Amino acid sequence: MRAALRLHLGAAHNSWGAYLGSLEKKLSKTYVGTRKGEFVYSVTVNGQRLHNYDPFGDPEYGFEWGYGGAGPYALAFSILCDHFGIDKTTDPEAQFGSKPYQRLRQSFKEEVIAQFPHDAGFTLTSEQITEWVAKKESESRTPTSPS
Numbered sequence: 001m002r003a004a005l006r007l008h009l010g011a012a013h014n015s016w017g018a019y020l021g022s023l024e025k026k027l028s029k030t031y032v033g034t035r036k037g038e039f040v041y042s043v044t045v046n047g048q049r050l051h052n053y054d055p056f057g058d059p060e061y062g063f064e065w066g067y068g069g070a071g072p073y074a075l076a077f078s079i080l081c082d083h084f085g086i087d088k089t090t091d092p093e094a095q096f097g098s099k100p101y102q103r104l105r106q107s108f109k110e111e112v113i114a115q116f117p118h119d120a121g122f123t124l125t126s127e128q129i130t131e132w133v134a135k136k137e138s139e140s141r142t143p144t145s146p147s
Contacts, residue, residue: 029126031079033065033116040064043075045082053081066118068110076109083129104136 031050034041043050043063052062054074063078064071112132116122 027126029083031082031124032121033063033075033123034121035119038119040071043078045079050078050082053078053086065113065116065122068114072109072113073105076113077105079113079124079129080105080108083126104133107136108132 029045031043031045033043040063050063052074054062054077062071062074065075066072112124112129
């Protein structure tokens, strides 16, 4: 009886480990921007078209990268909203407030999106975004000394 119980618990543990592994893969996202010639062809997240969260941007052609402007701003904001799990239909004030994706969007545009080569595509993972956000949050908590 004990051996059967151990075997059963061992199988459950292996299933649980497989479940956690698959869950981690589901939570991990890869953002890919591609170009055709000089124009943005697509920006996807895990193979699906990235939603444009920028209410002032063109939903079809609003993304750009490799410089600081409205297109890169829309891309930075949209990637952060997607990364943080924002659903535009349930968060109509996604543009405003003090949530991380709102506080960090300008810095993310300048430090990440604008740094991608303008004439090529890009790949960005959720792990890279998480690391960048943690670094920015850490910097904001670091006290500055008076000069």
